[in-house]
Amino acid sequence: MEDYKKLLTDLYTVNDPERIKQIDYFLKRYKGKERQFYVSQQAKYKKQKPVSDSKKIIEEALARIKAQSDDKSKAKVDSKPKITKKVVTESKEVNVPIKTADEKKTVVSPIVTEKEIVKESVEENKKKEDISDEKNPIINEKKKDPSPQEKPAKKDIWFDEKSKQTSSAQIERPPFGTDKNFKKKYFLYIFGSVLLVIILAVLVFFVFFYAPTTKKVNTTTEKPKTTITKETTVTKSEEITNSTEKTSIKSKKVIQQTLKPKAKTTTKKQAPSYLGGVYIKKGSITLPAYFVACSAVRKESLAVKKVRELKAKGFAASYYWIPDFVDHGSPYFKVVIGPFATRMDAMKKLTPVQERAEFDAYVLELK
Structure with a gap:
């Protein structure tokens, strides 16, 4: 392994x-x-490459850079001029060279970056351009003698009365109210203000006047009005003749009778005239009784029509006037099926009525 x-x-x-x-x-x-x-x-x-080789390459590069910097420093030291001091004697003047401290010391050149090199080159180019401009005679003449066109003379227009008059004469403004745009704006302003006033007035009317009156109308209950009829009869007076005095006396009696006030007659609501069908009157059935109520209508003709429809479907239908059985009842005709002795009998009949004739039918008890 x-x-x-x-x-x-x-x-x-x-x-x-x-x-x-x-x-x-x-x-x-x-x-x-x-x-x-x-x-x-x-x-x-x-x-x-191995690490040792790369280290060697780096060391060699550093050595080269150091050698180049040493060469540059030596060249700068050699290029510097030697300072000489005059020694005055009785007979001759001798130039004695003085050794500077810079010669003894090793000059270390600073590291120059790319940005600094670019700046130096830009400055040199500017200097060259300035020198070329100075040599050009046309540019020098313009600098020395500027023409009057380039530098116009300044005038104090603010304090000059003539210039004020000319400027006011040049700007001619139309008189107030003649401009078309001004007229349009003025018209729109007036129209908008009038419209706003109308809207506010309508709102105030509906809020403060219309709403309270409607509430009052809804709360007031209608009372049956009694109509008083006065019968006035006009009788023709017979011609009075000189021949007969009896006829004149009779005519006076007739006029007196007509002028007497007659007793006031009040018209009441008439009882409904029964058009036909099975009508249930008060006292015709024994109370309490149970019915299957189908509908309630204001007109008797509609009640009779509904009774006929229910009879055609096989139900023993009839109708009655609600105020006959209920005190202060609503003036409607109630269409019912029955009567039945018990509530259970009425409930048995309710389901077929709801299925075949009237879905909203219900059991009603009359006492």
Whole structure:
């Protein structure tokens, strides 16, 4: 058995030393497949250069950079001019070279970035353009003698009375109210205000006047009005003749009788005129009695029609006037089937009536 841990450590020390700590994790993960994992890692690092080679390349590059910086510093030191000091003697003047402190020291050149290089190149180009402009005679003349067209003379228009007059004369405004747009706006404003007032008036009427009157009308109960009829008879007075006095006396008596007030006559509601069919009067049946109530109608003709329909379907139908049996009852004709002696008999008849004739039928008791 091959020791894959050792093989992997050797492989990682050469190519990737940081992965040595992860060898145990990889062996647990790929348990039973250690050979395949090792082969895959070996193939992976075959194409790459080992770490030692990359370190050598980096060291060589750093050495080159250092050498280039040393060469630049030496060139800068050599290019500097030597400072000379004049020594005055009685006979001759001798130039004595003075050694500067910069010559003894090693000058370390600063690291120049790309941005600084770009800035320097831009500044140099600007300087060149300025120099070329200075050499151009046309540009120099324009700078020295600017033309009056380029720099017009300033005028104090605010304090000039003539300019004020001309400006006011040029701006001619139409008189107030003649502009078409102004007229349209004015008309719309008036129309809108009138419409708003009308709407408010209608709302006030409905809220304060119309609603209370409707409530009062609903609460008032209608009372039967008694119509008083006064019969006035016009009698023709007979022609009075000089020949007969008896006829004149008779005519006076007739006129006096007609002028006397007659007793007031009040018309009451007439009892319903029974058109036919089986009508139940009060006292014609023994109370209490039970019925199957089918419907209630205001007109007697409709009640008779309903009775005939029920009889055609085989039910012993009849009708009665509700105020005859109920005090202060509503003025309707009730169409019923019966009478029955007990409530149970009426209930037995109720289901066939609901199925065949009237779905809303119910059992009614008259006392």
